[in-house]
Amino acid sequence: MSYERASMTEAQPISTTAVTKEIFREAMARLGAAVHIVTSDGPAGRVGFTASAVCSVTDSPPTLLVCLNRSASVYAAVRANGVLAVNTLAPEHRDLSQLFGGKTPIEERFAAARWKVGETGAPLLEDALVSFDCSIAQTFEVGSHTLLICEIAGVAGLARGDGLVYFNRAYHALGPATAG
Amino acid sequence: MSYERASMTEAQPISTTAVTKEIFREAMARLGAAVHIVTSDGPAGRVGFTASAVCSVTDSPPTLLVCLNRSASVYAAVRANGVLAVNTLAPEHRDLSQLFGGKTPIEERFAAARWKVGETGAPLLEDALVSFDCSIAQTFEVGSHTLLICEIAGVAGLARGDGLVYFNRAYHALGPATAG
Numbered sequence: 001m002s003y004e005r006a007s008m009t010e011a012q013p014i015s016t017t018a019v020t021k022e023i024f025r026e027a028m029a030r031l032g033a034a035v036h037i038v039t040s041d042g043p044a045g046r047v048g049f050t051a052s053a054v055c056s057v058t059d060s061p062p063t064l065l066v067c068l069n070r071s072a073s074v075y076a077a078v079r080a081n082g083v084l085a086v087n088t089l090a091p092e093h094r095d096l097s098q099l100f101g102g103k104t105p106i107e108e109r110f111a112a113a114r115w116k117v118g119e120t121g122a123p124l125l126e127d128a129l130v131s132f133d134c135s136i137a138q139t140f141e142v143g144s145h146t147l148l149i150c151e152i153a154g155v156a157g158l159a160r161g162d163g164l165v166y167f168n169r170a171y172h173a174l175g176p177a178t179a180g
Numbered sequence: 181m182s183y184e185r186a187s188m189t190e191a192q193p194i195s196t197t198a199v200t201k202e203i204f205r206e207a208m209a210r211l212g213a214a215v216h217i218v219t220s221d222g223p224a225g226r227v228g229f230t231a232s233a234v235c236s237v238t239d240s241p242p243t244l245l246v247c248l249n250r251s252a253s254v255y256a257a258v259r260a261n262g263v264l265a266v267n268t269l270a271p272e273h274r275d276l277s278q279l280f281g282g283k284t285p286i287e288e289r290f291a292a293a294r295w296k297v298g299e300t301g302a303p304l305l306e307d308a309l310v311s312f313d314c315s316i317a318q319t320f321e322v323g324s325h326t327l328l329i330c331e332i333a334g335v336a337g338l339a340r341g342d343g344l345v346y347f348n349r350a351y352h353a354l355g356p357a358t359a360g
Contacts, residue, residue, distance in 0.1 A: 019333070030343065144240045
């Protein structure tokens with residue numbers, strides 16, 4: 001409608017900030033995101049790391065993606081194993097999130113929690129809010145990272161419980177209450 | 181270390197749930213995600229819709245992705261325009277989120293808020309927590325959806341403020357307080 005077009009024409013162009021790496025990280029810190037431990041096991045051995053760059057893709061077929069830096073120490077193992085699990089964390093997993101996001105040796109990380117084995121062989125965190133047991137179906141390289149397109153072979157957990165998100169460089173618990 | 185390997189061998193395989201579309205949606209509802217209004221403008225006209233399937237990709241070059249159903253009414257316009265903005269919402273944008281996620285005509289949606297024009301021509305929400313002004317650099321089809329790989333030309337906003345996430349089919353405000 002014309003009045004709306006007019007108001008857009010009047011809208012002043014905004015001077016956006018040039019996107020340095022620092023600005024990119026500062027801006028991305030404003031996006032609240034669920035916290036996950038991504039695990040993998042197979043011929044290349046067991047690995048696990050904390051990740052928030054996980055995204056729903058499609059329910060046809062059930063698919064999610066994990067975005068992983070190709071320079072990450074776990075990258076080769078995840079690709080070689082060809083399977084992974086996304087274990088979505090609850091507020092009580094804050095310490096576990098720190099452990100899997102740091103420099104602690106892999107076996108010590110896994111020793112700090114209880115695990116089951118998914119159909120794909122990937123370790124599933126027993127008390128995760130939900131676990132997605134996945135096979136890597138496709139990969140796409142974008143700059144320094146690779147998008148791992150993961151078909152979901154099975155889902156475990158699905159308990160009702162509080163969530164954990166990372167926002168403004170801090171953990172936040174998501175309770176049952178809503179906010180407007 | 182061997183004791184850890186042993187404990188994994190002892191771990192019982194878990195019977196995961198077969199992933200119907202309903203299970204997929206139920207499981208994805210457990211992933212807290214930031215709420216955004218994605219906008220686009222150009223030769224194919226102005227469009228805008230609410231989205232949570234947005235993910236950081238890489239800072240080299242600064243890139244995010246938006247996952248969009250190819251059957252969505254806005255899909256053709258976004259692809260033809262070749263640009264989009266991701267406007268990350270704050271708690272006070274709950275009604276705007278509902279408006280851009282429903283059936284309201286496009287012009288009425290935009291009339292409910294104030295906008296500026298990004299360098300790409302995409303509409304930027306004036307009081308967004310942060311706005312990413314992007315050009316679509318690459319696309320990948322995955323099942324029913326397309327991953328729009330978006331290079332970030334500019335960032336606007338970056339105010340300190342509360343966040344808005346969607347979790348368990350409800351809005352949650354993210355204040356400054358952390359939780360463990």
